[in-house]
Amino acid sequence: MSGASSSVRVRDFRPDDGPAFKALNLAWIEQLFEIEPSDLAQLEDPQGQIIDRGGRVLMADLDGVPVGTAGLLVGHEPATLELVKMSAREDLRGLGIGKALIAGCIQAAREMGAARIWLESNRKLDAALGLYRASGFRELTCDEMASSPYSRCDIQMVLTL
Numbered sequence: 001m002s003g004a005s006s007s008v009r010v011r012d013f014r015p016d017d018g019p020a021f022k023a024l025n026l027a028w029i030e031q032l033f034e035i036e037p038s039d040l041a042q043l044e045d046p047q048g049q050i051i052d053r054g055g056r057v058l059m060a061d062l063d064g065v066p067v068g069t070a071g072l073l074v075g076h077e078p079a080t081l082e083l084v085k086m087s088a089r090e091d092l093r094g095l096g097i098g099k100a101l102i103a104g105c106i107q108a109a110r111e112m113g114a115a116r117i118w119l120e121s122n123r124k125l126d127a128a129l130g131l132y133r134a135s136g137f138r139e140l141t142c143d144e145m146a147s148s149p150y151s152r153c154d155i156q157m158v159l160t161l
Contacts, residue, residue, distance in 0.1 A: 008067075008096055010104035013046060013057035020066035021046050021057065024087040032124060042085055046071065055081070056112065058104045060088065060097045068097040070105050072112070079115035086128070093127070102135045109161060116160055120153035132157050 013021065022043040029035055042049045046057050050071045060068030068088035072081040083105055088097035109117050119137065121128055137157040144156075 007062055008100045009061045010058050010100050011061065013051065013059055013069075015047065017057075017059050017066060017069075018046060020059070021069050021085070024066070024069050024089065025085045027090065028087050033122070042071070046085075050084070056108050057085075058101060058108060060101050060104075062092065062095070062097070067092050068101050070101040072105055072108055072117070075116075075118055077116075077118075079113070081109050081112065081114045081117050083117050083119040098128070098131050102131060106135070106159070106161070114161060116158055118156065118158045121155050121157065123154055129155070135159065
């Protein structure tokens, strides 16, 4: 998989990416919200909590250094993957890292046979919501929303593949 920029490369998670996966996500979660038990489970063990359960974790590299991440978790509905733990280094935002990760996740979801990608977010995250909308995600109506393990989530979106 290639990214939006020639220097941003999206690839699959490797065992030595655990510390970067955790640090990239803690940076934004701790800045704006509280770390919740569901966060810690995935951040401490992305292999066991996401990959071994049939999902996938992607890493964005810039000049060989992990600078972003996103996970695809087997969803709560058939043929649905959940986009989780998407993050890009704050000091490098604007370089196309998020765009490359979304494109990589859409490609990976198609490879995995998914019909939809579903996500939860927060209305405070304007840049992320803009990226999701630009990528074709639509906001779910109240009657379409599922319960969430995260107190910070106040918006859910879906992309039909």
